[in-house]
Amino acid sequence: MSKQVKVGIVGGAGYTAGELIRLLLHHPHVEIGTVVSSTQVGQPLHSVHDDLVGDTDLTFASELRGDEDVVFLCLGHGNSREWLLKTPLPPRTKVIDLSNDFRLAADQKAGGREFVYGLPELNRAAIRTADSVANPGCFASAIQLALLPLAAAGLLREAVHVSAITGSTGAGRGLAETTGFTWRTGNISTYKTFTHQHLGEIGETLVGLQPGFGQPVRFIPYRGNFTRGIFASVYTTCELSVLEVQNLYSDYYRAAPFTVVAEQEIHLKQVVNTNKCLLHVVRHDDQVLITSALDNLLKGASGQAVQNMNLLFGLEETTGLGIKASYF
Template sequence: MSKLVKAGIVGGAGYTAGELVRLLLHHPQVEIGAVVSSTQAGQPLHSVHDDLLGDTDLTFASELTGDEDVVFLCLGHGNSREWLLKTHLPPSTKVIDLSNDFRLAADRDVAGRHFVYGLPELNREQIRTADSIANPGCFASAIQLALLPLAAAGQLHDAVHVSAITGSTGAGRGLVETTGYTWRTGNISTYKTFTHQHLGEIGETLVGLQTSFAKPVRFIPYRGNFTRGIFASVYTTCELLVPEVQELYADYYRDAPFTIVSEKEIHLKQVVNTNKCLLHVAKHDDQVLITSALDNLLKGASGQAIQNMNLMFGLEETAGLGIKASFF
């Protein structure tokens, strides 16, 4: 099959860029052009992403080739907007940004581009016709997927409580004390309680679906002593009966290839190294509890970015994402 899409990656030395390269190398309809890194130009990709040894002879570039169909921005938060303002991209080149620069409605217009919020289960049709995508945050993806059906049905009537834990890769490649092995192993801690940056995009989505929703989302994030994955427990008051809630979720995600509602309780190993988000719904007295699990680097970042790319170019939504869980 001939390659239909030429992809470039900017910010190629980080975790999300490494995941993009791994996935795109095996995508049946994508050719990787330049993988740009300001610090690694001229070095082979496997000098940084050393698991790529034997998979590709690509080297890091100092700039794009100029004929990319799509560019993935894997820059640090705050740098994508600056890069777009100083870089001339042809209007026909699509952009998928993995930072938080364009996730909020007030920030989505820059350099003649309008960014669409790239959660396929929410905005699939808008993504199909977009020229630029703001890829959602990892926690935001897990939490929103847990709540979309309730908001769409106007069933959010009280504060939403979230407790969610993430692996160390969620903090990026740069080594700091709280990502180091000796600190993280056998340890657990909270951070950014009630103030996490993903709350903004979560709030906009919920209000966009249910304009009457004016209650807080009280979010406590945890650092886990594992490398990848997010497990979120989300609960709020709900008057629906158990069968009604289950039917609501089954109907909402009926056509979502990567979001699966499980009848049994879920766990993290089911989703690590996949683009899936698993959900489980239960009722306890008047509280509905939704547990949500996904891989923070895939459905929470690079896998979802490729899912968005597939939609933008009219490809099969699941193309290049048929990967198995690392269960054992």
């Protein structure tokens, strides 16, 4: 591709925006034009994202230039819709939203746009032709990737049980007691048990793949005493043998460049700082257990957003995302 994709980022001071900038600065087909922040206008990007020192001299702006090919919205939940309605963009400008404002089917129309749910392993063809994409939630990505093959085969019969832990960056950059070092270190806790906001998008996906599925997804999220990553354990009743279910998963993800079905048990260090989701599938009695691990800021947010951008502009899906795990 000869033409560079001109990018604008709105809400540029948060964690997801920082990771997005880091990825896009090294993307061979991208030009970052403007990074908008209402609180940091005129300040260099590296004054907030200090891992970018030496990588860019860009400063935060108060508004977009208007010539963007794609705009990433990295605003807080509930703010993207309001911003889009107040700031109409040219029809040719594509939008990728990283909040939860447009993920549910009832919410996917706004400002003359119609958002496609941006989980590539589910909606790759629709993403390619979309004008706007709703990036999935981080927990939702990990849990759905653990369940897509079963739902697509119509094999979900009973309730699905999920226990998943996330790092402190999942709570965003804003200060709160439960995100501070002294609270998190040596500590663990549950939150939003059975009520987490990502259950809505998970439920819609499962019913879309397996119409009539009406069993609950019983989800217990944990706050972890580490900074980034999600590790989820998902189990439900399954009639297949262990070999059959492993083959089902391997076949389903054969063409998915970032979702890998591992033969051995997985752990979090294998995925931190990558756009991978690793899955491991085993069977215990009549239960299939799928463990799922990803980086909440990359495959769970900014990396997946870049993956969606690549699909929108006809680029190789993996472009700019060949990054190695921070293993040691």
